[in-house]
Amino acid sequence: MTSLVPTxxxxxxxxxxxxxATLLLAVGILLSxxxxxxxxxxxxxLRTLAGQGDPFTELVVRDFRGPRVAAAVLVGASLACxxxxxxxxxxxxxASPDLLGINAGASVAAVAVVILAGGNGGVSGLAASVGLPxxxxxxxxxxxxxxxxxxxxxxxxxxIRMVVVGVGIAAAGTSLxxxxxxxxxxxxxxxxxxxxxGSLHAVTWPAVAGVGLTIAVVLPFLLAWTRRLDVLVLGDDxxxxxxxxxxxxxxxxxxxxxxxxxxATSAAGAVVFLALCAPQLARALSRxxxxxxxxxxxxxxxxxxWADLAARMLLSWVxxxxxxxxxxxxxxxxxxxxxxxxxxxxxxxxxxGRRP
Amino acid sequence: MPRASRNGSGRLLPRGVTLLALLVPxxxxxxxxxxANALSxxxxxxxxxxxxxxxxxxxxxxxxFPRTMLGLLVGAALGAAGVLMQGHTxxxxxxxxxxxxxxxxxxxxxxxxxxxxxxxxxxxVAAAGIGAALAATxxxxxxxxxxxxxxxxLVVAGAxxxxxxxxxTSAVVLLDAKTLDSYRFWAVGSLAERGQDTPAVIAPFVxxxxxxxxxxxxxxxxxxxxxxxAASMGLKVTRARLVxxxxxxxxxxxxxxxxxxxxxxxxxxxxxxxxxVGASWIRGVLVGAxxxxxxxxxxxxxxxxxxxxxxxxxGVVSGVLGAPLLIWVIRRRELIL
Numbered sequence: 001m002t003s004l005v006p007t008x009x010x011x012x013x014x015x016x017x018x019x020x021a022t023l024l025l026a027v028g029i030l031l032s033x034x035x036x037x038x039x040x041x042x043x044x045x046l047r048t049l050a051g052q053g054d055p056f057t058e059l060v061v062r063d064f065r066g067p068r069v070a071a072a073v074l075v076g077a078s079l080a081c082x083x084x085x086x087x088x089x090x091x092x093x094x095a096s097p098d099l100l101g102i103n104a105g106a107s108v109a110a111v112a113v114v115i116l117a118g119g120n121g122g123v124s125g126l127a128a129s130v131g132l133p134x135x136x137x138x139x140x141x142x143x144x145x146x147x148x149x150x151x152x153x154x155x156x157x158x159x160i161r162m163v164v165v166g167v168g169i170a171a172a173g174t175s176l177x178x179x180x181x182x183x184x185x186x187x188x189x190x191x192x193x194x195x196x197x198g199s200l201h202a203v204t205w206p207a208v209a210g211v212g213l214t215i216a217v218v219l220p221f222l223l224a225w226t227r228r229l230d231v232l233v234l235g236d237d238x239x240x241x242x243x244x245x246x247x248x249x250x251x252x253x254x255x256x257x258x259x260x261x262x263x264a265t266s267a268a269g270a271v272v273f274l275a276l277c278a279p280q281l282a283r284a285l286s287r288x289x290x291x292x293x294x295x296x297x298x299x300x301x302x303x304x305x306w307a308d309l310a311a312r313m314l315l316s317w318v319x320x321x322x323x324x325x326x327x328x329x330x331x332x333x334x335x336x337x338x339x340x341x342x343x344x345x346x347x348x349x350x351x352x353g354r355r356p
Numbered sequence: 357m358p359r360a361s362r363n364g365s366g367r368l369l370p371r372g373v374t375l376l377a378l379l380v381p382x383x384x385x386x387x388x389x390x391x392a393n394a395l396s397x398x399x400x401x402x403x404x405x406x407x408x409x410x411x412x413x414x415x416x417x418x419x420x421f422p423r424t425m426l427g428l429l430v431g432a433a434l435g436a437a438g439v440l441m442q443g444h445t446x447x448x449x450x451x452x453x454x455x456x457x458x459x460x461x462x463x464x465x466x467x468x469x470x471x472x473x474x475x476x477x478x479x480x481v482a483a484a485g486i487g488a489a490l491a492a493t494x495x496x497x498x499x500x501x502x503x504x505x506x507x508x509x510l511v512v513a514g515a516x517x518x519x520x521x522x523x524x525t526s527a528v529v530l531l532d533a534k535t536l537d538s539y540r541f542w543a544v545g546s547l548a549e550r551g552q553d554t555p556a557v558i559a560p561f562v563x564x565x566x567x568x569x570x571x572x573x574x575x576x577x578x579x580x581x582x583x584x585x586a587a588s589m590g591l592k593v594t595r596a597r598l599v600x601x602x603x604x605x606x607x608x609x610x611x612x613x614x615x616x617x618x619x620x621x622x623x624x625x626x627x628x629x630x631x632x633v634g635a636s637w638i639r640g641v642l643v644g645a646x647x648x649x650x651x652x653x654x655x656x657x658x659x660x661x662x663x664x665x666x667x668x669x670x671g672v673v674s675g676v677l678g679a680p681l682l683i684w685v686i687r688r689r690e691l692i693l
Contacts, residue, residue, distance in 0.1 A: 094512055098519075150683050161686055164449065167515050168682035171454070171619055175675025178544040179668065189540060190533065197526045272519055325527055332523030339516040343509050344498045 014286035014295060021282075021298040025073070028305035032069045033061050035313060071203040072308045072327075073301045074211040075268045076278070078260040080300025081215070081222065083275030084291040085257040088229045089250055090162050093342060096276035097140075097261035100166030103272070104173025105143025106136040106265040107196055111177050114192050115184040133210050133266035140262025141255075143169050148254055155247060156236055198271035198328020200308050207267040214263040218256050222293055225253070233290045271304065271328045273335025278303055280342070307331050372632040373639070376646045380428070383653040387424040388416055391660045392667075423547050425555040427653040427670070430547070430615050433562045433607040435648015436569045438622020439629050439640045440607075443576040444600045445496070448685060449511045451626060452488075452608040453619025456517030460491020461612035462543065463521040463528075470528050470535050477557040477613060485609035491517060492604055545618040545671020547656050558610040565606035569641050572599045576637035618671045620678020621648050621655075627685060 033049075034040035038060055040048075047053050048061045079097070086095040097103050113135045147169055151162035177196065181189050195202075222229075228249050231239045239246045261275065278300035279291030286295050304327070311330040315323045388404075389395045395403070399412040407413040438451040445455075452458045464487025468474040474483060498513045529539045575596035578586040587593050611618065625647040626640075633639040652670060655677065659668035 099512075099515060150687065153687065164511055164686040165683050167454070167511060168679040168686070170515075171682070172675055172679030175544075175619070175672045175679075178540070179672040181540050182544055182669065190530075190536060193526065193530065193536070193540075197523065197530070272523070323531060326530065329523045329527045329530075332519055333527075336516050336520030336523070340498050340513060340520070343513040343516065 014288060014292055017282060017286040017292075018295045018298055021295065021302050025298060025302035025305060028302055028309065029069055029073065032072070032305055032309045032312075033065050035309060036060075036065065067203045067205045067208050068200050068308070069305065070205075070208045071200050071211065071267055072305045074208060074215060075200070075264045075271065076274060076301040076304030077297040078211055078215050078218075078264045078300075079271060079275040079304070080278035080282075080296045081219065081293065082257040082260040082264070083300075084279040084293050084296045085222070085229070085253050085260075086275075087279055088233055088290050089253050089257070090157065091233055091235065092160070092163060093280055094163055094276070094339070095166075096273070097257065097265075098270060098272040098275060099163065099170070099339075100147055101169030101173060102140050102144050102147065102166075102258055102261050103265050103270045104170040104177070105146075106140040106262045107270055108173050108176045108180070109135040109139025109142075110266060110269075111180045111192055111196065114195075115180045115188060133207065133263065136266030137259065137262040140258050140265065143173065144254060144258035148251065157250065195269040195326075196328075197326035198269040198331065199326035200268050201324065201326070203267060211263050211267050214259060218260055219297070222256065225249075226293060229253070229290065229293070269326070269328060272332045273339065274300060274304055274307075274331050277335050277338055304331075307334070370632055373643055373646075376628075376632070376643060376650060379650045380646060383650050383657070384424055384428065386657050387427060387653050388420045390657055391415075391420065418552070422552050422555055423550070423656070424653060426550055426558075426614060427547050427656050428649045429555055429559055429562045430611040430618070431621060431649035431652025432645040433565060433611045433648070434618060434621040434652065435625030435629075435644040435646070436566055436641050437604050437607040437611075438624075438626040438648070439637070439644030440569050440572060440576075440600055440604055441622065442626045442630075443573070443579070443637045443640070444597065444604075445510055446580070447510050448627070448630070449623065449682065451620070451622030452604065452611075453617060453622065454511060454518075454682075455492070455495050455514035456521065457488050457492045457495070457604065457608050458612050458617035458619065459518040459521040459525075460494075461485070461488040461609050462617045463487055463525045464490075465542075465613060466525050466528050466535065466539060469538070470532060477551070477554055480613040481558060481561060481609055484613040485605055488608040488612065489601065489605040491521065492601055492608075496601075542616045544669045545616040545674070546669035547615055547652075548667065548669070550614055554614050558614050561606050561610035565603050565610065566641075566645060568599055568603035568606065569645075570638065572596065572603055573638040573641045575599070577635075580635065580637070616671060618652070618674055620674045620681065621652050623685070624648075624651050624674075624678055624681055627681065 030042045030045050034042055034045045040057060040060065044053065044057055045061060048057045053061065083096045086097065086100065087093055089095070110132055113132055147162065147166055151157060151165045153161070181192065184192065228244055231242050231244055232246070232249065232253075234242075236246050264271070279296040281303075282296040282299045283291040285299075286292055307330050308327045311325045311327040313324075314330075315325060385400070389397075389400050393415060395412050395415070399410075400416070402410070403413040403416040407417060434452060441450040441452065441455065441457075442448060444450075461484035464483040465480050468479060468483035472479075472483075474480060495510070495513050495517050498517075529536045575586070575591055578589055578591045579593070579596060581589075583593050586596075622644075625644040628647040629640040629643040632643050652674070655673040656670040659670050659673040662668060
């Protein structure tokens with residue numbers, strides 16, 4: 001894909017970014033697998049991963065921390081991919097599944113399942129392992145579809161209209177979620193709220209497998225479509241002139257972005273701002289004209305792995321006891337100021353695309 | 357702006373405004389009469405004119421009257437705050453809920469509940485005031501240069517601020533089950549079970565806020581010409597902005613402390629105000645307050661009727677009805693005022 005990035009400069013920054021992010025990701029995974037109530041050295045973790053650990057470290061690494069770390073990597077990668085697609089399709093650095101209300105749709109559906117079907121003990125069994133992800137996926141799809149239909153006018157996509165429509169959908173979703181939360185028992189509401197803030201606490205291997213499968217299906221397809229993403233960024237007219245069916249390409253890409261965000265949300269809840277920041281960080285570091293797909297995915301995975309480690313350990317490091325914050329709280333506290341920075345720097349004329 | 361000439365001349369107030377003023381008593385009566393136990397007109401007049409302790413009298417005076425008063429006050433506050441914010445930012449999408457001012461107030465209230473053990477409505481209003489003022493200043497400063505063009509950047513900055521403060525709020529709330537339990541009923545935005553004396557506590561804040569808003573609206577008519585022109589016509593621009601900030605802060609803080617963050621009432625009221633009286637901000641504030649009161653009490657009544665014998669909180673009703681309005685505005689209207 002590197003040769004297809006239309007840029008005057010070399011592809012060296014892109015390669016360096018990808019390699020450094022991969023290294024950071026690997027270090028983060030090792031540290032995260034080794035850190036917790038029971039500390040393991042990186043060497044012990046590596047030995048266990050190679051299948052030569054004792055049963056106890058194997059239990060800790062594979063059963064306790066394994067799903068969580070794997071989920072951080074995969075959720076981070078799929079959210080970053082989703083953000084990359086949306087930012088390219090909307091030609092807007094502010095587009096991301098959380099800001100556009102796609103996560104809100106997934107949250108409404110998932111919380112409805114938890115609260116309405118859960119009784120007093122929360123959802124369990126088949127409803128939890130299959131029902132919750134599918135509900136979240138459907139919710140994401142519905143709000144993605146609504147977003148597209150409402151943001152489009154005369155078959156033209158106005159980037160800024162898309163963002164504000166998304167803010168509206170997100171607001172409607174948020175008020176529905178608040179209402180659902182008042183219906184449930186406080187024992188169910190606590191976990192539901194933690195999930196809503198984005199938490200990798202209760203992730204299981206089946207949920208991880210779902211996210212992994214989605215990425216495995218979608219990513220190759222996206223890499224094959226890199227050129228179309230490059231051309232879409234030029235705007236509807238130019239893209240049409242270059243022989244691309246803009247409308248169909250956009251619908252399909254939006255569908256893929258929605259699926260990635262929906263599945264990631266079903267596994268980890270609403271991890272906000274990651275999908276916004278990771279692509280822009282990757283773009284700034286690799287100096288490409290639009291967010292690079294593969295580098296964004298690696299950066300997203302690395303960011304979420306480190307953020308989860310910090311969210312897990314921060315409060316006990318500062319002496320607050322073994323309490324962990326949902327990782328989404330952490331990404332929001334770090335990511336929202338970044339968004340505010342982008343907004344304060346962007347002139348509204350450039351934000352508004354082709355508005356006169 | 358183009359609407360001003362059409363509505364501004366001739367009649368003192370357009371017909372729509374008269375209709376809106378008539379809707380206030382209609383909504384009030386509906387709010388007193390309707391609910392899980394609907395009262396007949398006879399029972400209602402009995403309760404209002406000669407209460408003697410019958411079941412209907414108790415329902416009206418101990419439950420529905422405080423609730424209705426609260427709805428009128430909070431609705432008027434949110435409506436006027438919405439109009440004022442739209443005037444200052446010159447943005448058709450500005451309102452306390454969308455721009456993060458309510459989120460700032462809410463975060464301050466949660467902090468005071470958790471760490472300062474504040475348990476009086478007055479203390480909550482004070483905390484909410486500090487939070488609202490800081491958030492309003494922050495969002496205005498951050499999107500300042502897009503303000504003059506009425507850019508949608510303001511809405512995005514507001515959404516970011518809301519998300520940021522929301523995350524901090526849930527961090528505080530999640531670490532303490534007791535705060536969580538009281539938070540979720542307050543955060544949804546509801547008029548129910550807010551205490552008998554809450555309307556009396558917030559009334560002074562709302563009234564002072566409305567007076568400040570009315571005073572400030574006169575400057576808005578000049579500010580609409582731009583800071584420089586307004587200054588050359590003798591307006592103290594900074595003072596006008598600060599009075600506006602004070603009014604928005606008082607109105608938002610009182611409503612958030614009493615009912616939790618309720619979005620979209622300000623947006624709806626502002627949109628209605630502009631449709632009815634055009635670019636005259638001083639009438640806009642009046643219409644916005646009336647429209648806000650009608651909308652909030654109306655949403656509350658709808659919430660009681662559609663989900664009976666339980667009820668939908670007014671914040672849910674306004675969110676579900678208001679979001680389509682936001683989308684309609686962004687699709688059809690010119691955003692720059």
